[in-house]
Amino acid sequence: MSFRQRHWRHAWWLGLVVFTGFALYLTTWRSALGPLLPVAQDVHEFGGILYGAAVVGWSGRLYPWPARRAAGAPGFTQFGFFLIAGLAVTGVGLLVGPSLTRAIATVGHAAFAAALVIWTVWHLLAHRPRVSPAPRDATPAGNARPGAPEPAPRARDAKPGIPRRALLRWMGGAALAVPLVAATPTLLGMVGGRLLGASGGSDSGARSGFVPYTVVNGFPHVDLATWRLELDGLGPSHRWTWQEWQRESMQHLTVNFRCVTGWVVPDVRFGGVNLEAWLLHHGWKPAEHPWVNFFSADGVYTESLSAAQIRQHQPILATTMDGQLLPVAQGFPMRLYVPRMYGYKSIKWLNRVEVSSREEIGFWEQRGYPENAYYGSYSGI
Ligand SMILES: Nc1nc2c(c(=O)[nH]1)N[C@H]1C(S)=C(S)[C@@H](COP(=O)(O)O)O[C@H]1N2
Ligand SMILES: [Mo]
Numbered sequence: 001m002s003f004r005q006r007h008w009r010h011a012w013w014l015g016l017v018v019f020t021g022f023a024l025y026l027t028t029w030r031s032a033l034g035p036l037l038p039v040a041q042d043v044h045e046f047g048g049i050l051y052g053a054a055v056v057g058w059s060g061r062l063y064p065w066p067a068r069r070a071a072g073a074p075g076f077t078q079f080g081f082f083l084i085a086g087l088a089v090t091g092v093g094l095l096v097g098p099s100l101t102r103a104i105a106t107v108g109h110a111a112f113a114a115a116l117v118i119w120t121v122w123h124l125l126a127h128r129p130r131v132s133p134a135p136r137d138a139t140p141a142g143n144a145r146p147g148a149p150e151p152a153p154r155a156r157d158a159k160p161g162i163p164r165r166a167l168l169r170w171m172g173g174a175a176l177a178v179p180l181v182a183a184t185p186t187l188l189g190m191v192g193g194r195l196l197g198a199s200g201g202s203d204s205g206a207r208s209g210f211v212p213y214t215v216v217n218g219f220p221h222v223d224l225a226t227w228r229l230e231l232d233g234l235g236p237s238h239r240w241t242w243q244e245w246q247r248e249s250m251q252h253l254t255v256n257f258r259c260v261t262g263w264v265v266p267d268v269r270f271g272g273v274n275l276e277a278w279l280l281h282h283g284w285k286p287a288e289h290p291w292v293n294f295f296s297a298d299g300v301y302t303e304s305l306s307a308a309q310i311r312q313h314q315p316i317l318a319t320t321m322d323g324q325l326l327p328v329a330q331g332f333p334m335r336l337y338v339p340r341m342y343g344y345k346s347i348k349w350l351n352r353v354e355v356s357s358r359e360e361i362g363f364w365e366q367r368g369y370p371e372n373a374y375y376g377s378y379s380g381i
Pocket of ligand 1 (some may be wrong): 056107211213298301329344347348
């Protein structure tokens, strides 16, 4: 395989895997992809495994680092091989194994991804098109060091300047790197928590490790003085003010919070009101209303659970996380939390619950993720 072929092959594969990977984590890319998100996830998982296996298993040809190293290629170039191998290993860790493995893999995968972006930018800069030297005749005579070996003879008609095609190709590569560089702080935020600002951006204040998703522009800022929780479907609708809600009895559970795209935050302590007990207390008859639908103050996101799912998983209407009120980015003042189901069930900025004879199919379920969001119910492999 020629030098050029090899580079093109890497560019295509990396492009595919890196861009689909970023689409899974970055909230703006996610919403832009919409119904294609589950497809992007499949492409990322399959593509990543194939590419990682090809690079590691076929490294002699696809990534001939030992040979190039011996030939005196810069050491940092070879480093890319280890970053790709690291991404492959942590990527598999995200797909299999217990929560602890996945939580470690989450941080590792983000760290390797950020490092790979930095490495790619370095690679682009190190190999940017250079002005080819002027023909020998034009070199000022005084520049020749005494005793320096005679430079190899060059074609007399070589024109000085940057080869146009190389320049265009390089500019294309650099343009592709821009969104990746812009997104790198988010990845580093997942690694270093608050080191580079809370993950996900400016006013998020999310707990480190979480990726504070939203499908609208920004996070709704809810005022406790005007906040109401509404319960519909049981005769006249019930409403709770924040003060009234404080009289409900709280329960606490410590969980591993897990998104369908792989990331896990271990040992999160949620406090809230048991959904089933609360509904039953207000006259819910599961046989009459086998669906419970949930609505968000963001006006877009929805979720639903069947009576059977509620029975089995005992979700809570959470108002605290690790003993404090929820951060704005993470659903202040109330979110659902559904144990043993992927994070997309845990609707944020919850302000209305409706018991119904029909299901309001959830935001991500409409876009291809399973309604029965049990851990393990979705993965490209
Ligand atoms: N209103 C609303 N709720 C939401 C989402 C969202 O975009 N909007 N994203 C869901 C997804 S896919 C996940 S993984 C979790 C993420 O929780 P976090 O924002 O606390 O990290 O929230 C879920 N609840
Ligand atoms: Mo998610």
